[in-house]
Amino acid sequence: MNKVVRVFTSDSAINPIVAIILGLLFGALVMLAGGYNPIEAYSSLFARIFGSSYDIGEAIRAITPLILTGLSVAFAFRTGLFNIGAEGQVVMGMTGATIIGVKVTGLPWIIHAPLAVIVGALLGGLWGAIAGYLKAKRGVNEVITTIMLNWIALFLSNYIVNTFLLEPKQQRSYMIQDSASLSIDWLSNMLNHARVHWGTLIALLAAVAFYIILMKTKQGFELRAVGHNVDAAKYAGMNVNRNMVKAMFISGIFAGLAGVFEILGVFHYQVVAAASPGYGFDGVAVSLLGANNPVGIVLGAALFGGLTYGSAGMSFGADVPPEIIRIVISSVIFFVATQGIVKWILIPFYGKRKKERAS
Known part of the structure; x- marks a missing residue:
């Protein structure tokens, strides 16, 4: 019991909590300066998130893609790469799921839905691997390539939808087959038709997979070693180029899954979009909030997604x-x-704690 208490009273746990409180207080000051009532605003925010079963379900739905894109950005960062291309990987994941969901017919749910998930995830992974390959073989900065690949993914997906999947007189694809849907109908009915789906559970399992792959496997050790020191990894006999491509491929899979579940679990079609959905860019913020830690990312996604939905x-x-x-x-x-800044604000508190321990 004492160990649990120490964990939740440690500096690593206190600092983010205080940071969130400071952020909300600063936001309150901004609202006061603008002539708005912060108490009423925050009350409305929490009422929006927890006001009904529908709102709770929709808030969870909004959090789900942020978990996956946060994991995507964090995985690349933990291996020494900066993946700004999660947005494009999300779009390619959506496109892969839409192709399988619309074009493949006659399969039972137990085959069709997993097939759509796998194809979308792999397409997102391959899109990330392009940047990894260019970094490994040509030395091209992955920040530049991933940003450019975001736009290529958007226009390529629009072309595919327009050419092969477009429903007549609509600016979207045909609806996916029911056998590819990942909606949870019985839970949706309980939550007043909120768009809940199996992707939320898979996103939580992905956070577990993130930890296992990176911290408990030989491959994860190599990926972290390459990210920590390329020269040392080469000296140890590791294939640096191959590990870079692998890191971006796995990172892209996480982001691709975010796009997959938006199609199979939420909208059930893909639109011809003028702009990408934004989940990949939000994933950078979520990864930052979670300190590139899978547990922190889940909590950061809950905070970011909750604030976004409650806004x-x-x-x-x-x-x-x-x-x-x-x-x-x-x-x-x-x-x-x-x-x-937070630690500086908490210096008096830390000093008091040290005196108490000394006494």
Whole structure:
């Protein structure tokens, strides 16, 4: 019991909590400066998230893709790479799932749905592996290639939907087959038709897989070694180039799954989009919030997704404009990211604790 208490009272646990509180307080000051009532705004935010079973289900639905894109960015970062291309990998995952969900017919659910998941995930992984290959073989900075691949993915997916999957007189694909759906109908009915799906469970399992792959396997050790020191990894006989490609491939799989579940579990079709959905970019913030740790990423996604979904309540319930809502969310991320400021604020508290221990 004492060990559990020490974990939750340790600096590593206290700092993020204080950072979140500081972010919310700063957001409250911004709302006061703009002439809005922060108490009413935050009350509306929590009412939006927890006000009904439908809102709870939809909040969980909003959190799910952020877990996966956060894992995607974090996995690459832990292996020494910066994956800004999770957005494009999400789009390719959506496209792969849509192709299988629309074009493949006559299969039972137990085969069709997993097939769509696997194809979408692999397509996202291969899209990430392109950047890994260019980094490994040509020395091209992965930040540049992943950003460019985001746009290529968007326009390529639009071309595929327009050419092969478009429903007549619509700006979207045909609906996927029922046998490819990952919606949980009985739970959706319990939650007043919230769009819950099996992807949430798989996202949590992906966080476990993240930890096992990276921390408990020989391959994970090699990936971390390459990320920590390329020269030392080469000296130890590791294939650095191959590990770079593998890291980006696995990172892309996580992001591709986020796109897969948006198609198979939420919308059941893919639109011809003018812009990408934004989950990949939000995943960078989630990874930062979670300190690239799988447990932290799940919690960071819950915070980020909850604030994003609840922001509609702040807008309608307290008339707070979207711009100020984004400032509130950004201020939370800022204080979490700048742990030095938080530690400086907590110096008197730490000093008091040390004196108490000494006595």
